[in-house]
Every structure is written in structure tokens, then in C-alpha cells.
Amino acid sequence: MFSIEAADILPLLLTGLTAGVLGGLLGIGGSIIMIPAMAMLFARKDWSDQHLIQAAAMLVNVAVAVPAARKHYKMGAFRADLFRAMLPATMLFIIVGVLVSDQLDSGWLRRLFAIFLVYVSVTSVAKALRKRQPHEPDNERVTRLRGGFVGAVMGFLSGLLGIGGGGIAVPLAHVVCKLRLKNCIAVSSMVMCLTAGVGAALKVALLPGHGHSIVEPFVLFLCLAPTAIVGSVIGASLTHRIPANALRLVFGAIMLVVATRMWIAATSSSAPEVSGAEPRAVAPATG
Numbered sequence: 001m002f003s004i005e006a007a008d009i010l011p012l013l014l015t016g017l018t019a020g021v022l023g024g025l026l027g028i029g030g031s032i033i034m035i036p037a038m039a040m041l042f043a044r045k046d047w048s049d050q051h052l053i054q055a056a057a058m059l060v061n062v063a064v065a066v067p068a069a070r071k072h073y074k075m076g077a078f079r080a081d082l083f084r085a086m087l088p089a090t091m092l093f094i095i096v097g098v099l100v101s102d103q104l105d106s107g108w109l110r111r112l113f114a115i116f117l118v119y120v121s122v123t124s125v126a127k128a129l130r131k132r133q134p135h136e137p138d139n140e141r142v143t144r145l146r147g148g149f150v151g152a153v154m155g156f157l158s159g160l161l162g163i164g165g166g167g168i169a170v171p172l173a174h175v176v177c178k179l180r181l182k183n184c185i186a187v188s189s190m191v192m193c194l195t196a197g198v199g200a201a202l203k204v205a206l207l208p209g210h211g212h213s214i215v216e217p218f219v220l221f222l223c224l225a226p227t228a229i230v231g232s233v234i235g236a237s238l239t240h241r242i243p244a245n246a247l248r249l250v251f252g253a254i255m256l257v258v259a260t261r262m263w264i265a266a267t268s269s270s271a272p273e274v275s276g277a278e279p280r281a282v283a284p285a286t287g
Helices: 006-026 031-041 050-074 080-102 106-129 144-161 166-176 181-210 216-237 244-267
Strands: none
Touching: 006 031, 006 050, 006 216, 006 244, 031 050, 031 106, 031 216, 031 244, 050 080, 050 106, 050 144, 050 181, 050 216, 080 144, 080 166, 080 181, 106 144, 106 166, 106 244, 144 166, 144 181, 166 181, 181 216
């Protein structure tokens, strides 16, 4: 039976806080920290299933995206042209991503997330070492095709991995559409406000097929979201006070270690490789 013990609450609160602070400080999605942290901290729990963890993280994404988007909109960084190009593709492909993830077992999802963390590690180090190039407005290329491509990649990976998608969309839109990073961040946050809820609702609705009640991710959400929101505000306020490039180098190294541990844990699991409903050692909770 699913239950959060008193000893689990503090680690969950700290996980949300850490994810929020680093997310706000480095401009990455908090799910990148929350999902592997929960997978490792609670590996011995009966409810430590990747589908449940990702569903909870997707709910937190909704709560964090709204205040972030509001802040960026007030700062005048929103670009309606990119938003209109990205939104339909992101909405469609986040559904596709969730449906694909539903066909994979917990072990395969953790393998995929480990691969994604290697990408996060490499891009964090590259961002720390790269010299910022001056923006040239004449080079901007915002079209339906380019924006739709960015939205499709963001949506699919968000649904598949349970991440917010900003860590994918922001650098991709910066390269593909040639916009300022602040514009890319603002638009991805605004898109996430509308798409994250759809992805989270679908992921939660599919949980009974994996032996979980639809109530379970909301219990985890209540333990993660409050501190994640507070942490994001703290992280954003520390952006210009802490040497972010040095922190990115350390963060990149840590993510590489975490990716290795997740991959080893997933490959050593005895769970079936692909399945619909997964066997559990305890009776599933009822909704």
C-alpha cells in the first residue's frame, strides 16, 4: 500500500528546495534534479517507480511554470511569434511523449533519463566554457517550421521523461531561431504553462496501468512543490551573486556521476524490459 512515512517528508522537501534553487540559479528545469534524486533516495521504497516519480515531477512543473512565465512576461521578454509557432507542436508532442513513456517499463525510462543527464552534463560544461556572442537582430529566424520543430522536440522529451522542457527548448530555440536567450526562456516558460498541465493530467490518468492510484503523485506533489517554488525564487535572486559558470562545471560533473548511477541501477534491475502494467511486490492502492 502506498504511504509516505514521516521520515520521507524531510528528504522530499529538501529535494524540492534543491531543485528549485538550482533550477532558478542555472536556468534549468527542476525536474532534472527532482527525478534522479527521488529515484536514488527512495530506491528501496515500494512506490519508487519511474512512472510515479515522473508524474509527480510533471505536476510540480505546472506549479513552477506559472510564476516563472509571469515574471518573464512582465520583463518584456515574451515573443508572440515564437509562441504561436511552438505551442501547437508542443501540445501535440507532449501527448505523444507521454503515450510512448507509458509503453516502457521503469527500467527503460531510467536508462533514457540517464542518457538525458549526460546531455545535461555536457551542455552545462559547454555553457560554462563558451564565450557569449553578441546578438544580431538581423539574423533572427522565427518561422512556423523552425518554431514547430523546437516545440515538437520540447513536447516529446517533456512527455517522455517528465521534464519541464525548458532545458531543451531554450538552447534549441536560441540556435534554430537565432533569438536572445531571455526571449527563448520567456517563450518556453509560457508554452509550458499551457502544455505541462496537459502532459501531467495524461501521465497521472495512465498511472493505474502501472499499479498506482491517481492520488499518489499528488501526495508527492504536496511534499515537493512548496519548497520547489520557494527555491526557484531564491535561485533567481542568487543568479548575479554566485559565479554561475563555476557552479555549472561542478553541476555538470555531478550530473555525469548521477547518470552513471541511474544507468547501473536500471540495468541491474530484474524488472521486465518492456511491459504494460508492471508487477509490484505489494497490492496497488485504489483511487
